Amino acid sequence: MSTFDEHRSLLTGVAYRILGSVADAEDVVQETWLRWSGVDEAAVADPKAYLVRVTSRSALDRLRWAKSRRESYVGPWLPEPISTAPDAAEHAELAASVELALLVVLETLSPLERAVFVLREAFDLPFSEIAQVIGRAEPATRQLAKRARDHVQEKRPRFDVDPGERRRITERFVNASVNGDLDGLIELLSSDVTLVSDGGGKARSPLRALTGADNVTRFLMSTTTPEGIAKFMASIGVQDYADFSFGVQEVNGGPAMVLFAGGRVVTVISLLVSDGRIDTIYLLANPDKIAHLPWSGTATRPGG
Structure with missing residues (x-):
């Protein structure tokens, strides 16, 4: 295994957490590989630190650009989900990714705060290395880290739910919604x-x-009628959805309702649960963000 391939999983994880986008993370890692391919490896004292530094800087630059684009995004912007099912080969390097709920909170940080938070909290990099990545003095980097950590602790949902209970509630939600x-x-x-x-x-x-x-409830019920399903499918360009299916799959480390039609995943619904009730529902339907997800459900239709 080459030096770069040895660290690819780490680099993808860094880029994804900073950007909240699989596609952008893959582009950043590819840019890092291109840069690494032109480097004399023998001259690099610490390849891992070098690669993380290059990847983080590239991801930070891309995030600054993405932030301006997201300001003109139509409707709410949610992070791009990834499959964390044990048998998911695609994007398997992200199997230990963060929850969607945390990624949503990270969106409220400044680009610098987000990069510092990810590198410190998720990957435990020393402040001296993080300071080199962001081009700030170490004391300023520590201040950014504290500000980001305090903000995340304040905004992050404080739900302590047994994974089994969350899955059972998700399955009950699926059955109630589609029927x-x-x-x-x-x-x-x-x-x-x-x-x-x-x-x-x-x-x-x-x-x-x-x-x-x-x-x-009114919205969810309207989307499961034959008319509601037809309107949604038409909006994403799916005319023939005889293969319409739904099920519960692992997405970003937790159970999610996934709907499949027209040969691809068309909706992902992730639930946050508190005290046995659903507190927040994240619904992702932008085909650019979810069409890459694998489908492992069974062919079932509402009422079936």
Whole structure:
């Protein structure tokens, strides 16, 4: 195994956490490889530190550019999910990725804060190395790290849920949603539940967050009717969806409802659970972000 391939998993993890995008992370790692291919390896004292530094700087530059683009994004912007199923070969190097909920919080940090937080909290890099990455003095880097850590601790959802319970609630949510079980769905939602949907202007979805069990339930029920399904499929250019399927799969380290149609994944729904109720729903429908996900469910239709 080459030196670069030995560290590829680490580099992809760094780039993904900084950027929240698989596609951008892969581009950054490719840029790092191109730069590494022109370096005299014998002259590099610490290849791992060098590669992490190059990758982090490239990811930070790309994040600054991406931040300006996301300001004009249609509707809410959610991070790009990745499959963390044990048998998922694609993007397997990200199997230990962070939860979507944390990635959402990281979006509220400045690019520098996010890079420092990721490198320190996720990869435990020394402040001296992080300072070299971001081009700041070590004391300033420590201040950025503290500010970022305090912000994340304040904003990050504090849910301590048994993984088995979360999966059971996700499965109940799937059954209630696809079978039009209004009472079953209401029973699962907290009264102040929030639904954040990312269609990116390319899929039919709410352009603003929905709050309250009534609003969220009304939206979910409208999407499972034959008319609602047809409108959604038309919005993403799927005319023939005889293979429409749904199931629960591991996404970003947790269970998520995944819908498949037209030969690709068309929706991913991740749930945050607190005190046995669903507190937050992240719905991703932008095909640019989810079409790459593998499908491992069974062919089942609503009501089937």
